[in-house]
Amino acid sequence: MSKAWTFGENMNTDEIIPGRYNITIDPLELAKNVFCEVKPEYAKNVQPGDIIVGGQNFGCGSSREHAPIAIKGSQAKCIIAPSFARIFFRNAINIGLPILECPEAVADITEGDDVDVNLATGEIVNQTTGHRFQANALPDFVLRIADAGGIVNFLKSNDIEELMK
Amino acid sequence: MGTLIEEIFSRKAGRPVQAGEILLLDVDYIMSHDNTTPLAIKAFRDIGKPIFDKNKIVLHLDHAYPAPNILAAENHRKIMDFVKEQELPYLFQQGVCHQVMIEEGFVTPGSILIGADSHSNTYGALGAFGTGLGSTEIGVAWVTGKCWFKVPETIRVELRGQTQPGVYAKDVMIHIAGLLGMDGGTYRSVEFGGEYIDKLPMHERIIFPNMSTEIGAKCGLIAADDETIRYLENETPAKGPFERIVPVNPRYERVLEIDVSALTPQVACHPDVDNVKPLAQVEGLEVQEVYVGTCTNARYEDLEIVANMLKGKKVNPHTRVIVTPASARIYKRAMKNGLIEILMDAGCTVTGTGCGACIGRHGGVLAPGERALTTMNRNFVGRMGSPLSEIYLASPATAAATALTGKITDPRGYLENI
Ligand code: SF4
Numbered sequence: 001m002s003k004a005w006t007f008g009e010n011m012n013t014d015e016i017i018p019g020r021y022n023i024t025i026d027p028l029e030l031a032k033n034v035f036c037e038v039k040p041e042y043a044k045n046v047q048p049g050d051i052i053v054g055g056q057n058f059g060c061g062s063s064r065e066h067a068p069i070a071i072k073g074s075q076a077k078c079i080i081a082p083s084f085a086r087i088f089f090r091n092a093i094n095i096g097l098p099i100l101e102c103p104e105a106v107a108d109i110t111e112g113d114d115v116d117v118n119l120a121t122g123e124i125v126n127q128t129t130g131h132r133f134q135a136n137a138l139p140d141f142v143l144r145i146a147d148a149g150g151i152v153n154f155l156k157s158n159d160i161e162e163l164m165k
Numbered sequence: 166m167g168t169l170i171e172e173i174f175s176r177k178a179g180r181p182v183q184a185g186e187i188l189l190l191d192v193d194y195i196m197s198h199d200n201t202t203p204l205a206i207k208a209f210r211d212i213g214k215p216i217f218d219k220n221k222i223v224l225h226l227d228h229a230y231p232a233p234n235i236l237a238a239e240n241h242r243k244i245m246d247f248v249k250e251q252e253l254p255y256l257f258q259q260g261v262c263h264q265v266m267i268e269e270g271f272v273t274p275g276s277i278l279i280g281a282d283s284h285s286n287t288y289g290a291l292g293a294f295g296t297g298l299g300s301t302e303i304g305v306a307w308v309t310g311k312c313w314f315k316v317p318e319t320i321r322v323e324l325r326g327q328t329q330p331g332v333y334a335k336d337v338m339i340h341i342a343g344l345l346g347m348d349g350g351t352y353r354s355v356e357f358g359g360e361y362i363d364k365l366p367m368h369e370r371i372i373f374p375n376m377s378t379e380i381g382a383k384c385g386l387i388a389a390d391d392e393t394i395r396y397l398e399n400e401t402p403a404k405g406p407f408e409r410i411v412p413v414n415p416r417y418e419r420v421l422e423i424d425v426s427a428l429t430p431q432v433a434c435h436p437d438v439d440n441v442k443p444l445a446q447v448e449g450l451e452v453q454e455v456y457v458g459t460c461t462n463a464r465y466e467d468l469e470i471v472a473n474m475l476k477g478k479k480v481n482p483h484t485r486v487i488v489t490p491a492s493a494r495i496y497k498r499a500m501k502n503g504l505i506e507i508l509m510d511a512g513c514t515v516t517g518t519g520c521g522a523c524i525g526r527h528g529g530v531l532a533p534g535e536r537a538l539t540t541m542n543r544n545f546v547g548r549m550g551s552p553l554s555e556i557y558l559a560s561p562a563t564a565a566a567t568a569l570t571g572k573i574t575d576p577r578g579y580l581e582n583i
Contacts, residue, residue: 151301
């Protein structure tokens, strides 16, 4: 069972992880304080594989990578939102945190719903409401980065050209 | 066949590409600065492979430079040690990164530049693709020389007419930010063109791609033309021949047409860049600091406007007026032509080059309750210091008029010297 955690529109990187915690880049340390002001119960209760459901323009604000690193450190499986801020979008992909754009699913899901996501096909099933949604499938190269655990790990054992094979 | 970004990417990919495709492309230069380089060094060390091509890496110390505290000093130390260790040829310490990138000839039409700084979009003024990325990707590019891009859709901003005296490119761009909004350009390439842009000199053109970041754009582009080539040949060491890449039968997602002829001076008000008002609506609002600086508006011509307006006058005695030339080259030219003396005689504090007060670490930090009128590009809450301070964005002319009165002031009453 993957529980959905919902967040509002224009969630900025400071709300994801306030600047004062950015003195480390250790994912597990950052995860202890992720969303600490907007949803303090998240960090305490999140289970591996849970799903973040965000609003429009998720991850706006500074280009700091601590925000997606903190979410990944919390072991969430992926983020679904209607749209992401541009640099957050790239940073998330590069650290191996899958992100899906699907406004219809976001409108359907409420906090605590049981949501299944197939990252390879982009299929999202809200088991609680019984509704199915189709996000754009993640490009293969994104899945390759996610499988490797991020672009840095990918490059340890591959050449960059292998991303696009 | 396509928009300017599709044309630029098609040349690099060696085949026609369209919006929506994902490409892995060679990059021409990889830029980072004192704020973002340390994390890139970490990614680089984690990957554990050698640098692909040292000549593609350009580093700058500009954000908190010279170091205002020990943490900043440690950052600089780390970067300078790395430069020595890796024998990197390009480290600059004499100006705002984006200005120096252009002045030193790294930016040419059709080239691809990535930067660990959100305003790397600036390079689009010369018909280059420039975009901001996180530090990890910069470390990755040091090793691979490549970066992946999704070819973006394009919003075309078509500008007609001529601005009135006292109204500048900055006013036009602030107006556009108000129309499109803070996320109006997200993931998009924003192409600026039309007769207004065609007639605009390079120092004013730069403002549009620079502030395309404020509307969330992946890049802001202006097609290279005679003015671009003139600028490159006369003012930079860049070696031609330069390619003139233009849109060919483009399909735009959206076209925004604006006639600038009737536009009045504009101000982006606290706390958002799209909280835009005609100056008349905020005229008379008291300010405690006027800041002329940054990659947006601290070029020679900007300092010239300010100096001409302040010549023989005194700035308001209750206002701090700080001028931070964007680069040493600009500073020297301003000194040679007497601008610095005029500014100092008028009561301005002229600082060393760099980002200065822009990020609230030094060079003009705001106290709680203070309000600043600046020539910057963003006015996030707390950007210049206290979260209880306010930032208003405007043109250098508006900054000069405001410096004289200590209140937000329409520059059109002070133009007799220009
Ligand atoms: S001047 Fe300001 S906006 Fe420009 S690069 Fe420096 S900190 Fe960024």
